[in-house]
Amino acid sequence: MDKECFEITEKRKKKIRNVFIFFISLQLFVILSGTDALFPFFIYPMFSYEVGALNHTVFTAVVVDENDNEIPYIDAFDVYPHTQRAIGRSLKFLVKSEEKKKSLAQRLLAEKPKYKKFRIYSVTTNKDIYKSLLLGETKISRKRFQELITTDRHVVYEYPQQD
């Protein structure tokens, strides 16, 4: 029984060859061209993990309680790089800050369903400050982060939105 073998027809061979050519050329095209610009919605997500440039003005979020008091919560800080990466996927074609806000808001809504209110700030920082914050996470980051966001920031988005 094991020796039963069938050969494929010429027509089928041609079809298989075309499928091969299609897939391989698609992938080579993706490699050689600017993938993000050409296949932003389909192919690009699989290459999204190189985004990590932090030397820019970035957005971050702070959670506020019912009485509008800010909760000094480390996770609010932690949300940012993750979000940045998610937004990074679309940095090339969604350059308006409006878009970034929206993406961050969506991400935050998705990840923190328990938060009734939050604000998104734009914070200017640089990689060195950011890195030192991260490296000292357990010791000083909360304090330094609080200092940072209270001295140089402005609200760009609020949830729920105020009319």
Next chain:
Amino acid sequence: MSFMNTLSKTKAYFSNYITEGCQIRYRADTLGIFRFLFYTLFFLLGSYYFNTVLILKQPPEFFVPVGFLMLFDSNPFSFNVLFTLYIIESFFVILAAIGLFTQPSIIISTFLMLIRFTNTHSYQATFFLSIPLLMISFILCFARSGDAFSVDNLIGKKHIPSQTSFEYYWPFWLSRLFIGLVYLAAGAVKIRHRGTDWFLDDELQMHFLTAFRNQETDVFSFLTLDFFSKLKLNIIVGQYTILCRFLGGLTILLELFAWVGLVVKKLFWPIFLSLILFHLAIPFLMFVPPGFPLVMLSTWLPWDKMNRFFRKKQSEVATS
């Protein structure tokens, strides 16, 4: 002279790869078993990532159109639409797994996956590593994976599971090649966007230090990632710049040359095992779950040899 030697050697490797590939015959049930396992795992992983509990909690702002959906006045993929699509897709994925109306089921589920995965910004329910799996599903659209190990064949009895043909091998061949190129693309895009910074600067170190896991978003997170995030290995490794650079360099090398394992036989197992280790290390350092990449890499396994081995064992047990 040595350059010419290398060139001719490379040429020989490639031509050998193509000639040998064209002659390989796989059993019909090998492809059938692969199809069954692939769609079963896809269904399980898919339900993991389609976190309905979480999506149901979202306010209307969650469905504000972004990306190309900005072209529409409102997001055409509301929760109800997405959920309906997901239910239909799951139904066809199950049909594809059991092999009932195999090819139409695969085509429909792939089409629905395409709609779902292309809207990653619309809702937080998909994962970028699922894209290669979608591509494998695309490949299976053209393959005769329902010839054996399927309900179709049980009813029709048209095909013999033990028959061998190139027909049952080429989907594996193409998937392997495609996955090799996905790694190449991942390496190339890192170099293109960040240059040597990715391993000479602190790119990977930043990735480690900024990795975090939100336990609330994962319904089944207790299974895997909570454990990894509690270990905080990313913070420990992230303290050592040199180590991060070394790992970064290794990653780039592995990604750029993963495809070599397919062409040069001697290097297959070292590269394949390195890739497995690479994906197993990522959950510890970046909390990315290894499920999808490992399913993707499973195409590289010698499926036909494994099938024969298990059948042999089975018959030995039966005779004894």
